Amino acid sequence: MRRAARGDRDAFGALVASHQSAVFRLARALTSSEAMAEDVLQEAFVAAWRHADGFKGDSSVRTWLLAIARNKAARVQRPRAGEPTSTVPLEHLGADAGWGTDPSPEQAAALGERRDALLEAMESLSEADRAVLVLRDMEGLSGPEAAALLDVGLSALKTRLHRARLRLMAALRRGGRSDQ
Amino acid sequence: MTSDPKEAGVAHDREVGGIRCLEVLDHLADLLDGRLDAATREQIEAHLRDCNWCERFGGAYASTVADIRKLLADPEPLDEAVQERLSRRLREALEVHR
Numbered sequence: 188m189r190r191a192a193r194g195d196r197d198a199f200g201a202l203v204a205s206h207q208s209a210v211f212r213l214a215r216a217l218t219s220s221e222a223m224a225e226d227v228l229q230e231a232f233v234a235a236w237r238h239a240d241g242f243k244g245d246s247s248v249r250t251w252l253l254a255i256a257r258n259k260a261a262r263v264q265r266p267r268a269g270e271p272t273s274t275v276p277l278e279h280l281g282a283d284a285g286w287g288t289d290p291s292p293e294q295a296a297a298l299g300e301r302r303d304a305l306l307e308a309m310e311s312l313s314e315a316d317r318a319v320l321v322l323r324d325m326e327g328l329s330g331p332e333a334a335a336l337l338d339v340g341l342s343a344l345k346t347r348l349h350r351a352r353l354r355l356m357a358a359l360r361r362g363g364r365s366d367q
Numbered sequence: 368m369t370s371d372p373k374e375a376g377v378a379h380d381r382e383v384g385g386i387r388c389l390e391v392l393d394h395l396a397d398l399l400d401g402r403l404d405a406a407t408r409e410q411i412e413a414h415l416r417d418c419n420w421c422e423r424f425g426g427a428y429a430s431t432v433a434d435i436r437k438l439l440a441d442p443e444p445l446d447e448a449v450q451e452r453l454s455r456r457l458r459e460a461l462e463v464h465r
């Protein structure tokens with residue numbers, strides 16, 4: 188990273204190679220189209236190259252790159268007009284996720300199928316829900332890191348993560364049920 | 368007046384071990400992260416021992432999170448065309464001296 192900051196193109200190339208897919212995954216989560224995500228991917232790395240000397244080393248390089256991508260995404264992704272501001276009561280989210288309902292027959296899915304089902308369920312979530320799941324559960328960022336990156340308070344982040352997981356569980360149940 | 372809340376059309380919620388199901392649901396993420404104070408954790412553990420609804424749902428929640436962490440940890444490699452366009456864009460940008 189230090190070499191990339193000094194303008195070493197090979198070092199920067201290696202950095203791109205090791206983090207590009209993670210940056211693209213977050214960009215996909217945060218934007219509503221593949222094309223937008225690709226713009227975010229490209230512009231994030233261009234910005235990283237131009238401002239590599241701004242990397243302070245108080246986070247991992249990966250976290251720093253993800254933060255740049257998040258800022259780029261915030262510019263291209265217009266905030267959804269009419270996004271509901273009211274919050275669904277927790278018990279409703281829970282009920283959709285299977286809380287207090289009869290257990291659905293356990294389908295012993297192969298790992299590959301389970302993975303595909305999770306990816307499909309992710310697609311059905313909002314950008315905000317996807318982003319928090321990517322950062323906390325997939326990238327493994329800490330709560331404070333993810334909160335800083337998404338520019339929300341820690342307790343809002345925790346609530347969002349919990350609710351995103353419940354919505355994901357609900358989507359998994361729906362997916363399982365509508366399966367042919 | 369012991370009506371089954373499920374028959375009443377709402378999600379279950381009862382007090383077991385000194386804590387209600389809805390509070391347990393609210394605390395699941397912190398429980399999983401090991402971030403609860405000892406007193407709350409003990410209450411929830413007592414609840415989970417005696418409330419089969421929450422025991423089952425808590426297990427499903429934990430295993431979903433474990434699956435996400437295990438199966439989706441590694442991002443998919445970039446599509447070749449996306450990769451190619453990224454390289455081209457970066458070659459252009461790196462030409463220009465910063």
Ligand SMILES: [Zn+2]
Binds near residue numbers: 414
């Ligand atoms: Zn319960």
